[in-house]
Amino acid sequence: MRLALERIYLPPLGRVTDDTSVLTLRSLAFEPLCRWQHGRVLPALLAAWSHSDDGRAWRFVLRAGAVFHDGVACTATHVLATIRATLEGRDMFGMPWSYARYLAGAEIVTDGADAIRITTPEPLADLPEILSEFVCAREDASGEAVLGTGPYRITRYLPNQAADLLATDPARTPANIHAIAMPDAEARFGALRTEAADVALNLERRDAAPGGHGLVWGEAPNTLSVMAYLNGAEGLFRDPRARLAANLAVDRDAIIARLFHGLGLPATTIVSPFHLGMRASRPSAIPHDPARARALFAAAGAGAPILIRAPDHMPERAPAIAAMIAADLTACGCPATVEVIADRPLYARQVSARQIGDIALFDSSPHSSFRVIDDKISARSCGPWWQGHDDPTLEALFRTAVATQDEAARDAAYGRCLARLQDNPPWLFLFHPVEVFAARAGLPPLALDHRGVLHFA
Structure with a gap:
């Protein structure tokens, strides 16, 4: 099977990513410590776990018979190395991950060859979900982290070009996968049309609606939230009426329809419908209500121009999204201007330093409800993306959730x-x-999960 991906890249040890091309490639060759699926956490390389009554002491047991692709047995020592490398890791912008903060003061040790123990200072019921983002890998003789315990062995890896994978089980279909790097979405689509590729991912990036051309199409809403930070520390959006007014003023459906050919799901809260908590609480989207927005903006004292900052990419078509937001806010009595920043790493560092103007377009990628609240919302945590929101009612609810063990x-x-x-x-x-993929007819069934990972039936 020839698989056209936006990127061919295997991050170094300890690097977590939300890039769907990388996640798909990783899922073939490596195993996460635990497996996330639609807000639930399932066994993976760590096959079972238990915890003390107070939720502080955990014991995780490895899957029996786990072996790296070079024949080396996977042990608790490798898992411990994975955890330590991830706790020390940095993101794609060179900024430290929050994992070290979650596990600050924790004791993490091996318990024989097949288990590890983690003891945290406070109860952390979301620990298995946090570990679902950690991937166990080893470096080969060349220093590339290409040795895993997953269903496919990497036989050739050319960063940013191609990778070849061979199934560890001869009965698995497809037995061989040739992954090709094609950064341009139209090129990936063209490779399907010319039969240079059998499957292509991330075709939602084309400026065309999916479907047709004799191809088999598939799609799935992603857990990623395209959102905009509201400055809760100073200015207009310290007022909760103004924050609600912004949500009433902006026409989400119009943004999805005009800029993305309808390929989007309106957001209802800080996370997707597939996150933990959404089975119990399924709110409908805040309606588009310009009249109510105008009244709330007037009550909050809107009138002076506000600044919307946006990157030139990540999220996709960010300047156009920002322009539509500005037009909607202005029409509701909150005049807005847009500033676009071309340097994406600089923009991320500015957002983390709370230099966001009044509104900053961004995205939220963690599939963990705990991580989104802890990193971005909680005034108690003051995480790396917190923008001044302070709600004592939420903090009490969050403390309860973090300490609640029953699923x-x-x-x-x-x-x-x-x-x-x-x-x-x-x-x-x-x-x-x-997210959208397409495949040539006659292949085994394929499907995307809500993280954007392609799965072979």
Whole structure:
């Protein structure tokens, strides 16, 4: 099977990513420590776990018989190295991840060859979900992290060009995968049309609606939230009426229809419908209500121009999204101008330093409800992306959720957090992208999950 991806890249040890091309390639060759699926956490390389009654002491047991592709047995020592490397890792912009903060003061040790123990200072019921973002890998003799325990062995890896993978089980279909780097979406689509590729991902990036051409098409809404930070520390959006007004003023459906050919799901709160908490709390989107928005903006004292900052990419078509937001706000009595920043890493660092103007277009990628609240919302945590939102009611609800061990009860507890965040929004909620792939007819069934990872039936 010839697979056209936007990127061919295997990050170094300890690097977490939300790039769907990288996630798809990684899922073939490597295993996460735990597996996330639609807001639930399932066994993976760590096959089972238990915890003390107070939720502080955890024991995780490895899958029996786990072996790296070079024949080396995977042990608790490798898992411990994976955790330590990830805790020390940095993101694509060179900024430190939050994992070290989550596990600050934790004792992490091996317990024989097949288990690890993690003891945290405070209860952390979301620990398995956090570990679902950690991928166990080893470097080969050349220093590339290409040795995994997954269903396919990497036989050739040319960064930014191609990778060849061979199934470890001869009965698996496809037995061989040739992954090709094609950064341009139209080139990936063209490779399908000329039969140079069998499957192509991320075709939502084309400026065309999916479908037709004798291809088999598939799509899935992604857990990613395209959103905009509202400055809760100073200016107009310290007022909760102004924050609600912004959400009432902006026409999400129009943004999705005009800029993305309808490939989006309107956001209802800070996370997607597939996050923990959304089974218990399924709020509908805040309606587009310009009249109510105008009244709330007037009550909050709007009138002076506000500044919307946006990157030139990530999210896709960010300047055009910002322009539509500005037009909607201006029409509701909140005049807005747009500043576009071309240097994306600089922009990320500015957002983390809370240099966002009044509104800053961004995205939120963690599939963990805990991580989104802790990194971006909670005034108690003051995480790397916190923008001044301070809601004591939310903080009490969040503390309860973090300490709740029972899965159904924790889902309900996070549901209460998410409902509160819709009533008192910290952001301008926009949409969740729909990702698209296409394949030539006659292949085994394929499907995207809500993280954008391609799966072979």
